Structures are given as structure tokens and as C-alpha cells.
Amino acid sequence: METIPANGPVIDFRDVVYTLPNGQPLLQNLNLQVQGGETLVLLGRSGSGKTTTLKLINRLLTPSGGEVRVNGALTAENDVIRLRRSIGYVIQDVGLFPHFTVERNIGLVPRIEGWPAERIQLRVEELLQLVRLDSQIASRYPHQLSGGQRQRVGVARALAADPAILLMDEPFGAVDAITRDQLQREFLSLQQRLNKTVVFVTHDLREALRLGSRIALMEAGRLVTVLSPQDFLRSSDPLAAAYVQAFGEGLDSAANRGTS
Amino acid sequence: MNVFYFFLQHHEEILDLTLEHLWLVGISTLLAVLIGIPLGIVSAHWPVWNKPILGTANIIQTVPSLALFGFLLPVPWIGARADRLAILALTLYALLPVIRNTYTGIRGVDPSVVEAGRGMGLTDRQLVFQVELPLAVSVILSGVRVAVVVSVGLATIAAAIGAGGLGEFIFRGLAMVNNELILAGAIPAAILALSADFGLGWLERRLRPR
Numbered sequence: 001m002e003t004i005p006a007n008g009p010v011i012d013f014r015d016v017v018y019t020l021p022n023g024q025p026l027l028q029n030l031n032l033q034v035q036g037g038e039t040l041v042l043l044g045r046s047g048s049g050k051t052t053t054l055k056l057i058n059r060l061l062t063p064s065g066g067e068v069r070v071n072g073a074l075t076a077e078n079d080v081i082r083l084r085r086s087i088g089y090v091i092q093d094v095g096l097f098p099h100f101t102v103e104r105n106i107g108l109v110p111r112i113e114g115w116p117a118e119r120i121q122l123r124v125e126e127l128l129q130l131v132r133l134d135s136q137i138a139s140r141y142p143h144q145l146s147g148g149q150r151q152r153v154g155v156a157r158a159l160a161a162d163p164a165i166l167l168m169d170e171p172f173g174a175v176d177a178i179t180r181d182q183l184q185r186e187f188l189s190l191q192q193r194l195n196k197t198v199v200f201v202t203h204d205l206r207e208a209l210r211l212g213s214r215i216a217l218m219e220a221g222r223l224v225t226v227l228s229p230q231d232f233l234r235s236s237d238p239l240a241a242a243y244v245q246a247f248g249e250g251l252d253s254a255a256n257r258g259t260s
Numbered sequence: 261m262n263v264f265y266f267f268l269q270h271h272e273e274i275l276d277l278t279l280e281h282l283w284l285v286g287i288s289t290l291l292a293v294l295i296g297i298p299l300g301i302v303s304a305h306w307p308v309w310n311k312p313i314l315g316t317a318n319i320i321q322t323v324p325s326l327a328l329f330g331f332l333l334p335v336p337w338i339g340a341r342a343d344r345l346a347i348l349a350l351t352l353y354a355l356l357p358v359i360r361n362t363y364t365g366i367r368g369v370d371p372s373v374v375e376a377g378r379g380m381g382l383t384d385r386q387l388v389f390q391v392e393l394p395l396a397v398s399v400i401l402s403g404v405r406v407a408v409v410v411s412v413g414l415a416t417i418a419a420a421i422g423a424g425g426l427g428e429f430i431f432r433g434l435a436m437v438n439n440e441l442i443l444a445g446a447i448p449a450a451i452l453a454l455s456a457d458f459g460l461g462w463l464e465r466r467l468r469p470r
Contacts, residue, residue: 058379084381095376099394109380157380167379 008072009033010165010197011057017065018052026052028221030066036164039191039198041212043205043243048218050201054167057199058087070165085109088158088196092170094150096142102128102153103138109161127156132186148179155187159194169201184210205247209233209255217243229255266440274429278448281425284418285411285452288347292354292407297400299355300362301388314363317356325349325414329421346415346423353414354407361403365396398468405460412453416445426452 011034018027027049034040042050055061056068059075068075075083096105104111106127107120115123128135131152142150151171158166172180172187184207191198191211202208208215209229217224217232217240225237232240233251244251267274299317303310323331328349333339338348369392377391393400419427426445433441 060375060379081381081383084379089376089379091372091376091379093370093372095370095372095374097373097377097391098370108382112382112386154376 009069010036010071011199012069012072013053013056013066014069015066016056016063016068018049018056018061019064026221027056030223032216032223032226034197034199036197037195038213039200039211041200041202041208041215042218043202043208043212043215044218045203047220049221050218051169052221053218054169054199054201057165057167058084058089085113085161086163086165088160088163088166090151090154090158090166090168090171092173094142094154094171096150096153096157098142101139101141102133102145105142105153106157106160108157113161123160124156127159130159130190131156146179147175148183151175151179151183155190164197166196166198168198170203171200172207173202173204180207187211205243206251209251263440263443266444270444274444274448277424277426277428277445278452281412281415281427281449281452284343284346284350284415284423284425285408285456288350288411288415289354289404289408291347291351292358293404295351296355296358296403297362300359300400301366301392303359304363304366304392305384305388310363313359314356317359320352321356325353325417326420328352329418333421342418342421342423345421346418346425350411350414350418354411357403357406357410358400359403361406362396362400365399365403366392368399369395398464401460401464401467405457405464408456408460409453412449412456416449 011032013030013032016027016030017025019025030049030053032040032053042053044050052061056063057070057075059068059078059080062076070078070083070087097108100108103121103124106124107115110120110123124138125135128138133149133152133156137145137149142153145153151174154171158168172183175183188211200208200211202211209232212229214226214228215232216226217237219239224239225235227235227240233244233255235241235244299313303313320328329345332345332348335345335348338344373391373395374387377387382390415423415425416427416430418425419431426449429441429445433439433443433445
């Protein structure tokens with residue numbers, strides 16, 4: 001790791017602009033800091049720029065203007081392969097390799113990083129336990145798993161090389177309500193133990209309130225406001241209020257009162 | 261009945277020419293795979309190259325085979341020997357299905373899988389060899405299968421320029437208006453094509469990712 005300025009943000013967006021090659025702006029003038037150990041939720045509708053923001057962190061996209069820093073270093077100047085391997089990445093479609101067993105999927109980054117086989121195997125077992133999967137599924141293929149199991153494998157794979165940062169793009173979007181509830185609960189307990197710096201993309205206010213230590217509300221390529229879950233519910237911001245109204249009653253109990 | 265006795269009598273020559281035929285088809289297919297798969301990878305990854313590569317392969321495909329043999333005749337090293345010439349021509353014809361299927365196979369890989377791989381820090385080379393090619397392998401193989409079946413038929417024409425193979429019988433039979441001779445070339449060629457089709461088809465199904 002580079003020398004991190006004490007208390008400096010782990011991820012730092014400064015005046016970041018992202019424009020498509022055809023000139024269409026997807027992100028305008030983004031200033032956002034993510035602190036170590038927090039779960040920052042990017043909340044917004046589709047097309048609001050939240051996934052774009054996420055992909056700027058591991059340089060799947062490069063900013064058209066401004067700068068993105070991870071651990072104090074400009075992502076544009078870092079070795080992109082090193083950068084990506086130091087950041088866990090979970091996406092909605094999971095993207096498990098269909099021709100790899102669960103074990104090989106989870107052990108992918110350790111393997112390309114050249115870990116010895118025994119260490120990889122131990123790590124895989126440890127991770128399966130961590131995401132509450134039976135060690136027997138290690139030899140199965142992704143198509144033999146349920147949606148919830150696949151998501152867990154996706155999370156385990158992202159955690160494999162023990163990255164300090166985790167990027168999650170609607171990871172629980174494609175599973176049924178009961179499984180989602182379970183996965184969210186496990187995410188919270190996992191996060192309490194592991195204390196990663198997490199950036200989490202969702203369009204679901206309930207999920208944002210439940211998981212986030214802070215919520216960054218985005219709309220049409222702009223960051224509207226950043227609020228704690230408690231403050232979000234009481235916010236006078238018209239867009240935040242519209243969200244609260246759209247999601248209806250009972251949100252109070254959902255809000256994260258976590259210690260993180 | 262006559263055909264049967266003819267086969268018995270000439271079984272050695274039939275075997276020789278069949279092996280020669282196999283050699284022409286085998287070498288040219290191997291070359292087409294070695295050249296076509298990299299070209300397919302290039303056209304799948306760099307859209308700029310897609311049109312020139314597939315376009316050229318397409319144009320080659322439209323040249324009548326006898327004419328192609330004629331065009332290649334003056335080429336220095338190649339034109340010096342009939343079998344070299346035949347192999348080159350067969351390779352050129354086999355390129356299109358191999359390139360096209362490599363391209364289609366790679367393009368057909370689930371984008372979320374590729375993106376997850378990229379996001380986890382796989383290099384471009386690792387993405388190609390560990391993700392894209394293994395997932396595209398059955399589509400690529402079906403292209404190879406088409407190439408082989410077409411080559412077995414085309415290779416019979418190579419006898420016209422003296423490259424040997426089962427076409428020898430066919431051309432001799434045509435010249436002598438002798439059906440047995442024609443069948444002595446046509447039947448083994450058909451068997452070769454069918455067994456290649458069956459064998460590669462089986463392999464293709466086995467390697468299909470779930």
C-alpha cells in the first residue's frame with residue numbers, strides 16, 4: 001500500500017466528469033469522498049450515473065475530466081491490473097465463470113496472483129464458511145447453484161485476495177425478496193467483522209437505508225446530496241423526500257443504526 | 261456388383277489416395293485453424309479489423325476453386341509443387357468458417373462474465389485464454405467442422421492440377437466414362453466427410469459449456 005495520509009479518504013473524487021465518446025455526459029462535476037471502513041451507498045435511478053461512478057474507481061472507465069484517487073494515488077497513474085486486483089468487485093449478474101467450478105471461481109485472483117495451491121484451497125474453504133455455503137458445493141459449476149448461492153459465491157470471489165475495498169453493483173438485485181433479506185443481513189454481519197471500505201450501488205431505498213453508513217443520492221449524472229440514513233428520512237431535499245414517499249411507510253425501522 | 265469387385269481389386273490404390281486426400285485436408289485445416297483463430301480473436305476485439313478480415317475471407321470464398329488453383333500457379337515457392345498449391349487453396353477456403361465462428365463465439369460470451377473478469381484484474385491475454393476461448397470453443401469447433409467437410413469435397417478438385425487425392429479416380433473416371441472409377445473416388449470421399457462431420461460434432465457437444 002502507498003503511504004495513506006492519516007484520516008484521508010480511501011476513495012476521493014475531485015471534479016470528476018465522464019462523457020461518452022459521442023459527447024453525451026454521464027457524470028458531471030462529481031466531488032465525493034469515501035472514508036475507510038464505511039459503506040457508502042450510491043442511490044439513484046437507472047441512468048443517474050451510479051454504476052459509472054463505481055466503474056471509475058477500478059478504472060473500468062477513465063474520467064474525462066477531474067481526478068479519482070484510491071488510497072491517495074491517482075488511479076490514472078496506477079498499474080490498472082494491480083489496482084483492480086486490490087479491489088473486490090461484485091456485479092448484479094454475478095459474472096461467475098460458467099466453465100469454472102465454484103472453487104476455481106473463488107480462487108481466481110489468488111491463482112493469477114501466484115499463490116501456492118494449498119493456500120488457495122484453505123482460503124476457498126475459509127471463504128465458503130464466511131458466506132455460509134456448504135464446502136460440498138466447491139466442486140459444483142455455477143449453473144448447478146441457486147441465485148442466492150451464486151451471489152454468495154460472487155461475494156466470496158470478490159473477497160478472495162482480502163481487498164480493503166469492495167465495489168458492489170446491485171449485488172442483491174436479481175434474487176427473490178426472502179433471499180435478498182437474508183443476504184442483506186449477512187452482509188451487515190460480515191461488514192461488522194471485516195470492516196471493508198464498501199461502495200454499494202442500488203436503486204432500492206430500503207436497501208440503502210439498511211446497509212449504508214452514508215447514502216449518496218444521484219440523479220441525471222449529478223450528486224444531489226450525501227446523508228446518513230437517519231438524516232435521509234428527515235431530509236428537506238425534494239428528491240430525497242420523493243424517494244421516502246415512494247417507498248412508503250415503515251422506513252424508520254429499516255434505517256441503519258449500525259456502529260460502523 | 262462390378263463396383264464391389266473393383267474396390268477389392270484396387271484396394272491398395274484406393275487406400276493410398278484416401279491417405280493422400282486426408283493429408284491434404286488435414287494440413288490445410290490445421291493451417292486454417294492456426295491462422296483463422298488469431299484473426300477471429302483480432303476481429304472480435306478490434307472492430308476496425310472486423311470488416312477487412314471477414315470481408316477478405318468472404319471474397320476468397322467466392323472465387324471458383326479451379327480459378328483459385330490457376331491464380332496460385334505463378335506464385336514462386338507455392339506453384340512449384342501441386343500439393344503445396346492445393347494445400348494453400350484449401351487453407352484459404354477453410355479460413356472463412358474458422359474466422360467467422362471464432363468471431364461469433366467470442367462475441368457470444370456473456371458480457372457480464374467478461375466484465376467481471378476485467379474488473380477482477382485479469383489481463384487481456386488472461387481474458388482471451390482463460391475466459392473467452394474456453395467459452396467459445398464449441399462454436400469455433402463447429403466452424404472447423406464446416407471447414408473440414410467443405411475441404412474434403414474441394415480437395416477432389418485438386419487432382420485437376422495433379423495434387424493427388426481421391427479426385428484422381430474421379431477425373432480418370434470422367435475421362436474414361438467409367439462409373440466404377442468415379443465411385444472409387446466419390447464413395448471414400450463421402451465416407452471421409454461424414455465421419456469428420458460426426459466426430460467433430462461429437463467433440464463439439466462434449467465441449468459445449470453448460
